[in-house]
Amino acid sequence: MTAYLTGCWLKTAFPSRRTARRRARQIRGEGGPHFRTYRCHRCAAVHLAHKPGHATHLRTTYHGPINVLEHAA
Structure with missing residues (x-):
């Protein structure tokens, strides 16, 4: 996988x-x-990125995103 695909794919480019x-x-x-x-x-x-402390999920996995609240445990 190229650097573009891992870093920019599916992101909105302004x-x-x-x-x-x-926006x-x-x-x-x-x-x-x-x-x-x-x-x-x-x-x-x-591109846009979440501000520190304002992320809604940590990573997207095969089964979907891992919510921050789920990971706090």
């Missing part, structure tokens, strides 16, 4: 930080999680 920040605010306004923006070194686009 053309600028301004556009990404606008992050929109998601937050709809009751979604907090996001931060970052410039991807693989594809040079801007």
Whole structure:
């Protein structure tokens, strides 16, 4: 598997930080999680990532995502 597939596949690629920040605010306004923006070194686009402490799941597995609350045990 290539670095692009492991890092960028299925992520939304925004053309600028301004556009990404606008989308992050929109998601937050709809009751979604907090996001931060970052410039991807693989594809040079801007992606969204969860802010530290605001993740909704840890990893996606074969059976689906592992929720943070389930992992706290």
